[in-house]
Amino acid sequence: MSTTLFRRITIIGVGLIGGSLGLRIRQKKLADKVVGVVRRKASLQKVLDSKAVDEVTTDLAEGIGRSEIVVIATPVGSIVEQVKSIVPLVKPGTVITDVGSVKAEIISSVEKTLPKGIFFVGGHPLAGSEKSGVENARADLFDKTVAILTTTPKTNPRAFRKIRDLWEGLGIEVRVLSPNDHDLILARTSHIPHLTAFALVAALQNGDESFVASGFKDTTRIAASDPTMWKDIFFSNRKALLKEIKSFQVRLEKITSLIQKEEQDKLLQELEKIQAKREKL
Amino acid sequence: MSTTLFRRITIIGVGLIGGSLGLRIRQKKLADKVVGVVRRKASLQKVLDSKAVDEVTTDLAEGIGRSEIVVIATPVGSIVEQVKSIVPLVKPGTVITDVGSVKAEIISSVEKTLPKGIFFVGGHPLAGSEKSGVENARADLFDKTVAILTTTPKTNPRAFRKIRDLWEGLGIEVRVLSPNDHDLILARTSHIPHLTAFALVAALQNGDESFVASGFKDTTRIAASDPTMWKDIFFSNRKALLKEIKSFQVRLEKITSLIQKEEQDKLLQELEKIQAKREKL
Numbered sequence A, B: 001m002s003t004t005l006f007r008r009i010t011i012i013g014v015g016l017i018g019g020s021l022g023l024r025i026r027q028k029k030l031a032d033k034v035v036g037v038v039r040r041k042a043s044l045q046k047v048l049d050s051k052a053v054d055e056v057t058t059d060l061a062e063g064i065g066r067s068e069i070v071v072i073a074t075p076v077g078s079i080v081e082q083v084k085s086i087v088p089l090v091k092p093g094t095v096i097t098d099v100g101s102v103k104a105e106i107i108s109s110v111e112k113t114l115p116k117g118i119f120f121v122g123g124h125p126l127a128g129s130e131k132s133g134v135e136n137a138r139a140d141l142f143d144k145t146v147a148i149l150t151t152t153p154k155t156n157p158r159a160f161r162k163i164r165d166l167w168e169g170l171g172i173e174v175r176v177l178s179p180n181d182h183d184l185i186l187a188r189t190s191h192i193p194h195l196t197a198f199a200l201v202a203a204l205q206n207g208d209e210s211f212v213a214s215g216f217k218d219t220t221r222i223a224a225s226d227p228t229m230w231k232d233i234f235f236s237n238r239k240a241l242l243k244e245i246k247s248f249q250v251r252l253e254k255i256t257s258l259i260q261k262e263e264q265d266k267l268l269q270e271l272e273k274i275q276a277k278r279e280k281l
Helices: A016-027 A041-050 A060-064 A076-089 A104-113 A157-169 A179-202 A214-224 A227-236 A238-260 A264-279 B016-027 B041-050 B060-064 B076-089 B104-113 B157-169 B179-202 B214-224 B227-236 B238-260 B264-279
Strands: A006-012 A031-037 A055-057 A069-072 A095-098 A119-125 A146-150 A173-177 B006-012 B031-037 B055-057 B069-072 B095-098 B119-125 B146-150 B173-177
Touching (some): A016 A041, A031 A060, A041 A055, A069 A157, A076 A095, A104 A179, A146 A179, A173 A179, A179 B179, A179 B214, A179 B264, A214 B179, A214 B214, A214 B264, A227 A238, A238 B179, A238 B238, A264 B214, B006 B016, B041 B055, B076 B095, B095 B157, B104 B238, B146 B157, B179 B214, B179 B227, B179 B238
Parallel strands (some): A006 A031, A069 A095, A095 A119, B006 B069, B031 B055, B069 B095
16 A cells, blocks of 8 residues: 555646655655656756656646646746646646746636636745756755645635645645735745845946945845746736835835935934844844 | 064954954964954953954053054944044054945045044955854955955055055955945945845835745845944945935836836846846856
């Protein structure tokens, strides 16, 4: 008798996140078989070399087979289309999940197209790197982070538990949020920091490069992230992002205005409050 | 015959920067004696334990003695006052320098008060940390960074060469800028990144803490920096800062507006340009 939790899991898109998930599932022996699906034949050997999956194919139907869980780990901008192409190929009862950084728009579209008996649970492990590709995948990428799962009134409880068991089985803490809350929180904790990092680099003038020290480098490390991925994230999350960017600008204006008005005491109080908040993270 | 470059150097303020400078001067055997001056008696033992200086005292006159170089390594907000209190105590020909993160306002004040035969050369090694205090000082803190020295029409060439020889003797590359250029460049490469890091932390809402990943932590590491130090820097450099913050806001608005107008192609082009610029740093 098999002691694994799942018989067969398919991962669509075996890059940094999909690859790290595959490595972790195999490390934890959570499934009898992990199958990867990639778009380009040229990626097949690289994925096999990474040992992130047991098998890899470019054929979507073959890759899905009779998997009970299909994880979509392709860029945010393609998730809805991926669900549409997967749905006709899966067996009844299959749970589709994703690892995308944006949730509301995707889940709203997916829930409109999902037939009865096929389930979707939105997921987002809070891990990442400015590096991409399966060659940077690591079984411990998700250590010390949490995986967010989103639920809506349409979420099937058994499907939800299956995806929760997957992440918890990998040793990763699960937090549950609504898609809207997820998108607002991620706007504040990830998307706007990326936006400001991009803007800081954009504002550098010719010749400034020689005077850049560790502070600037750390603050803008994430501006070296994949532009296509971030275009997709900014675009998919534009509603929450545009709301939260206003609140960031208000905070920036507040500090700037204290500097302008030469309010040294109030400026110090404000920075002390912020520093204490940062130290608690 | 002594082979050291300097006979006696005094460092006023033996914290992270002053302490690291002392350690480095001693490591490179650049002076016969390095003397530290601290404000509080309680700091004496800590400074001695750090081995950053040969001697340490709270008595300014005793600390300065017949030193040929006096380095002011106290917070930016106190540099001008420090120069005023040092001037009556130094021997003719002494060169005073500093390591402050802001230059124009300080140097303009100092040059107005400096008597004939006492010299000042503005300095700023581009090193630092969100940590402070002599207990975090390291002889290699300035490795892989540059030391900026500023010159004005009033700068004495021999005094300038003395301070240049000090930094180069420590193995640190020297770059020369005008005080105004220094302040504008540092606004873009350091002060505004600190300002945005503070604003990003300020914009976090209750409960967001559990969803903070490595991207946010790196981007806001510098928001854990000493509030008093940064209040002083922001305030001393307010002219350049308020000018450059506008240009940062223009860049941020540009990206935000591409997201808002759903200009996906232009957004991608913009992010690609920025990412390439970041990768070259």
